[in-house]
Amino acid sequence: MSSPTSASDLESQVHKGKEVVQIVELGEEEKKYEVDLEPNEHPQQHTSFKKWTVILVVATSALCVTCASSAASFTEAGIAAEFHVPHEVTILSITFFVAGLGIGPLLTGPLSEVYGRNIIYRVSYILLCAFTFGVAFAPDIGDIVILAVHLVFRFLTGLCGSSFLSVSGGSVSDMFENKEVANPMAVYTLSPFIGPNANWRWTYRVLIIWSFIQTVALFALVPETYVPVLRKWKAAKLRRSTGDENYWAPLDKTNVSLGGAILISCYRPFGKKIHLLTLFLELVIRERMALLLNIWTSLILGILYLAFQAFPVIFEKHHGFDTQQTGLTFLGIGLGMIIGLATQPFWNNFIAKESEKNGGICPPEARLFAGEVGGILIPLSLYWLAFTTYQSVHWIVPIIASIPFGSGIFLVFTSVFTYLVTAYRPIAASAMASNSAMRSSFAAVFPLFAGYMYSRLGTVGATALLAGIMTLTVPLPFIFRRIGAKLRANSRFAAT
Numbered sequence: 001m002s003s004p005t006s007a008s009d010l011e012s013q014v015h016k017g018k019e020v021v022q023i024v025e026l027g028e029e030e031k032k033y034e035v036d037l038e039p040n041e042h043p044q045q046h047t048s049f050k051k052w053t054v055i056l057v058v059a060t061s062a063l064c065v066t067c068a069s070s071a072a073s074f075t076e077a078g079i080a081a082e083f084h085v086p087h088e089v090t091i092l093s094i095t096f097f098v099a100g101l102g103i104g105p106l107l108t109g110p111l112s113e114v115y116g117r118n119i120i121y122r123v124s125y126i127l128l129c130a131f132t133f134g135v136a137f138a139p140d141i142g143d144i145v146i147l148a149v150h151l152v153f154r155f156l157t158g159l160c161g162s163s164f165l166s167v168s169g170g171s172v173s174d175m176f177e178n179k180e181v182a183n184p185m186a187v188y189t190l191s192p193f194i195g196p197n198a199n200w201r202w203t204y205r206v207l208i209i210w211s212f213i214q215t216v217a218l219f220a221l222v223p224e225t226y227v228p229v230l231r232k233w234k235a236a237k238l239r240r241s242t243g244d245e246n247y248w249a250p251l252d253k254t255n256v257s258l259g260g261a262i263l264i265s266c267y268r269p270f271g272k273k274i275h276l277l278t279l280f281l282e283l284v285i286r287e288r289m290a291l292l293l294n295i296w297t298s299l300i301l302g303i304l305y306l307a308f309q310a311f312p313v314i315f316e317k318h319h320g321f322d323t324q325q326t327g328l329t330f331l332g333i334g335l336g337m338i339i340g341l342a343t344q345p346f347w348n349n350f351i352a353k354e355s356e357k358n359g360g361i362c363p364p365e366a367r368l369f370a371g372e373v374g375g376i377l378i379p380l381s382l383y384w385l386a387f388t389t390y391q392s393v394h395w396i397v398p399i400i401a402s403i404p405f406g407s408g409i410f411l412v413f414t415s416v417f418t419y420l421v422t423a424y425r426p427i428a429a430s431a432m433a434s435n436s437a438m439r440s441s442f443a444a445v446f447p448l449f450a451g452y453m454y455s456r457l458g459t460v461g462a463t464a465l466l467a468g469i470m471t472l473t474v475p476l477p478f479i480f481r482r483i484g485a486k487l488r489a490n491s492r493f494a495a496t
Contacts, residue, residue, distance in 0.1 A: 336406020
């Protein structure tokens with residue numbers, strides 16, 4: 001495309017009126033060949049069955065990835081025994097995996113907005129299957145070497161699986177309008193917080209089988225949904241069928257290679273070029289609303305991952321549970337999340353009323369009301385849990401105490417995820433990637449000091465400390481909801 005004509009150029013061409021007209025006509029001629037989707041071709045016009053099939057496949061794929069993360073907390077004893085290393089070293093299996101989850105979205109989020117969601121999903125899961133083999137079937141070549149191999153492959157599986165913690169939000173925004181986005185985001189939010197337990201090698205072998213099934217489902221059931229990529233494909237098809245090379249789509253003008261996108265830059269759908277590091281700084285640091293929400297959710301996820309280390313202390317040392325029984329104690333958190341999901345019809349009605357108040361358009365900040373409730377439930381649950389961890393208290397009581405914690409986590413995350421998707425709709429995948437990167441950074445670090453914290457402060461003191469920290473965060477969603485519109489107004493990326 002020719003560069004824009006400057007004012008001085010136009011002034012010098014006043015006496016060459018034909019040339020100026022020719023420039024305008026060329027622009028108009030080029031515009032005629034710009035390819036767009038017909039209304040029936042838009043992903044938002046898919047049938048509800050097709051859209052929900054995609055959501056369920058993507059959600060179960062995200063569940064598989066996060067099971068691979070949380071499952072490591074139940075394989076630590078087996079790894080410690082086989083590799084002859086202390087418990088503190090086995091925690092690195094979680095840390096390396098979650099570190100991969102944190103780094104991956106910085107690549108997969110922006111890349112999905114150049115090459116589409118599908119190729120990211122498919123390549124990610126093929127590699128996830130391959131690298132999980134390295135975790136489950138690492139050869140017996142010496143304790144330290146095999147442990148190093150295990151940790152490297154754990155990092156690579158986290159890196160590959162990370163796309164489902166960032167790109168999935170983009171898929172939801174592709175297929176659902178703002179008024180419909182709450183339910184699919186609620187289902188997606190629930191999927192990353194459930195995990196299994198078993199013999200450590202068989203845990204990963206089961207994950208290989210599961211990830212293979214998900215790979216087949218991704219190829220068979222999930223179509224491309226990103227509109228700029230669909231427009232590019234349509235333009236290419238028209239060029240082939242008509243022999244006319246003039247047909248084009250906006251992404252055709254970027255001329256960016258895969259290597260260039262990874263190493264140099266990613267091109268935004270609206271035509272602006274942003275270096276990967278700049279993208280991270282923009283969405284994680286300079287976008288103040290995104291930054292505040294990211295910090296809040298990161299702290300909560302860090303505490304959840306810390307709970308993976310705290311529950312064995314509470315239930316194995318105080319109540320004599322074995323590894324499998326301790327795994328079942330997380331059912332309280334899982335039940336709480338399901339209860340949170342059951343409240344979604346209430347929040348849907350609430351959002352509908354908020355939309356009526358604003359002329360049929362729901363402000364993204366209204367999504368944070370659920371986060372306000374969740375933000376209160378989390379510290380209350382942690383206080384309850386802290387003061388029921390005594391050995392004299394029946395083991396069922398701390399499990400019941402963890403139920404509001406699960407509900408609170410669900411409400412906070414579904415409100416933040418939905419906010420990011422609706423407020424940053426043009427770059428929803430990148431917005432989710434910035435959140436995932438920061439959350440995973442916290443989740444990678446928190447388990448490392450869990451043992452020391454609980455041994456020094458005890459189960460009551462350590463859990464109460466976490467409850468106190470979360471108490472300080474209770475006002476945050478109330479503040480976010482009030483300042484959100486103002487911050488969005490000054491944003492480069494937020495949808496208006």
